[in-house]
Amino acid sequence: MKKAIKHYLLRLADSSLTQSQRLAEWCGHGPFLEEDIALTNVALDLLGHAKLFYEQAAEISEQDVSADDLAFLRDVDQFRNPILTELPRGDFAYTTLKQYFFDQFNVLLYAELMNSQYQPLAEIAEKALKESRYHLTRSRDWCLRLSLSTAEAKQKIQSALDDLYFYTPELFETDDQLKQLLADNVMPDMQALKQQWQQQVDQLLQQCQLQAPTSGWLATGGLRGEHSEYLGYMLADMQFLQRAYPGCEW
Amino acid sequence: MKLYEIFIRAKSGLNHRHVGSLHAADPQMALQNARDVYTRREEGVSIWVVEAAAITASNPEQSEAWFDPAADKIYRHPTFYPLDEEVDNM
Numbered sequence: 001m002k003k004a005i006k007h008y009l010l011r012l013a014d015s016s017l018t019q020s021q022r023l024a025e026w027c028g029h030g031p032f033l034e035e036d037i038a039l040t041n042v043a044l045d046l047l048g049h050a051k052l053f054y055e056q057a058a059e060i061s062e063q064d065v066s067a068d069d070l071a072f073l074r075d076v077d078q079f080r081n082p083i084l085t086e087l088p089r090g091d092f093a094y095t096t097l098k099q100y101f102f103d104q105f106n107v108l109l110y111a112e113l114m115n116s117q118y119q120p121l122a123e124i125a126e127k128a129l130k131e132s133r134y135h136l137t138r139s140r141d142w143c144l145r146l147s148l149s150t151a152e153a154k155q156k157i158q159s160a161l162d163d164l165y166f167y168t169p170e171l172f173e174t175d176d177q178l179k180q181l182l183a184d185n186v187m188p189d190m191q192a193l194k195q196q197w198q199q200q201v202d203q204l205l206q207q208c209q210l211q212a213p214t215s216g217w218l219a220t221g222g223l224r225g226e227h228s229e230y231l232g233y234m235l236a237d238m239q240f241l242q243r244a245y246p247g248c249e250w
Numbered sequence: 251m252k253l254y255e256i257f258i259r260a261k262s263g264l265n266h267r268h269v270g271s272l273h274a275a276d277p278q279m280a281l282q283n284a285r286d287v288y289t290r291r292e293e294g295v296s297i298w299v300v301e302a303a304a305i306t307a308s309n310p311e312q313s314e315a316w317f318d319p320a321a322d323k324i325y326r327h328p329t330f331y332p333l334d335e336e337v338d339n340m
Contacts, residue, residue: 032251034272038286140283145275 004177006057007080008187010070011178011223013053014081015072018044019102021238022089030094039139042099045131050168051123059120074243076232083218084167086231095158096142098164099203100135103176104170108196112188121186127210131182147208158210165199166216168201171195175223251279253302254280258294266298277301 023043030036054067061070085102089095091195110132113125146153172194174182181187205212221227241248257266269288270284274280281298289297296317321324 030275033272034283034287038283039292041286119289134285141278144278 002060004180005186006060007177008181009053009057009121011061011080013050013057013070014079015085015102016046016050016053018079018081018227018234019085019099020044020050022085022087022214023095023099025089026095034107035202039095042135042138045135049128049131052127055138056120056124056243066204068242072239076227076235077236079225079227079231080223081231082167082173082219082222084164084170086222086228086234087164087167090160091156093146094160094163096139096146097116097157097160099135100139100143100204101164101168103132103139103224104200104204105168105193105197106132107136108200109188112193115185116187117185132202133207143204143208157208158225161205161210162213165213165222167219167230170219170222172197173220173223178223251275252280254284254299254300255305256280257298257300258284258288258305259296260294261293267310269293273317274299 004206022044023039023046026036026039027043030035030039050071051067057070058065058067084098087098090098107129110129112126114122114129116122116125143157146157148154172190174190178187178190182189201210252275253271254274254277255271256269258269259266272283272287273279277299280301284297284299288294292305326338
């Protein structure tokens, strides 16, 4: 059970960390000053969520590891995030839509995780939910704004939707370990969550007058450590300092 | 994008105070940007945003004509009354 919980904590932590890192890449490159600040603000919130999950994972770990070790010293095949969160940041419409999918997922997930039988997870979810609710308001408003403004903006977010849509089912993927956690009421039923998520997404896409693609390559593998080529480059960037100067602090 | 003026209430009971301005395409975006730009370090509990163009301001060039005459009319200030000691902060 402990092993399965650690596996799930890493799934959650790695998702927030990679999403945060992609957002942080906008620092100094945002479309305008205010949005630059807002994007990195969300990135910091997500980093905070990742930290809480990693700390809990480190605490129950059999080896003597810290949260930093888990974030900075694991390799690609040990990361458990879905491929969605490691995809390059793309243009602003792409980042916005990716963020919306992620926020909508987290808001529903954390609301359920607050009832987890595993108390530390329930407590983290309660904290994270507040921030994720705000993130969702922001990313949803931006989706509407871009979709309903100029033809160019609409075309960009439609093309982001075409690219990203089939990466989203992976968010709800489970494996034998997670099924055990569902049976023990540690985590919610991901299929039920998927239905709620789909309902919210369909509603927004309709308001945005966007068309979801009907077929495409279905992403899978993150939970097994099978990732896209993008994650390696991201980790090279993100982990460089700890790898080159082990234990370095500032 | 339009310019918005941002007002923040530091804690409940206090007035909203002007803290600065920012750019946004619409009022919702202005509110959200204000939240991220001006309240990241617990500076507030409530935000108002006002489109800068909606503010009618006095003309700085006329400030002498408008405000100087107040300076030499000391009898307009309620300073000639003894106050009870219990009345603080007047």
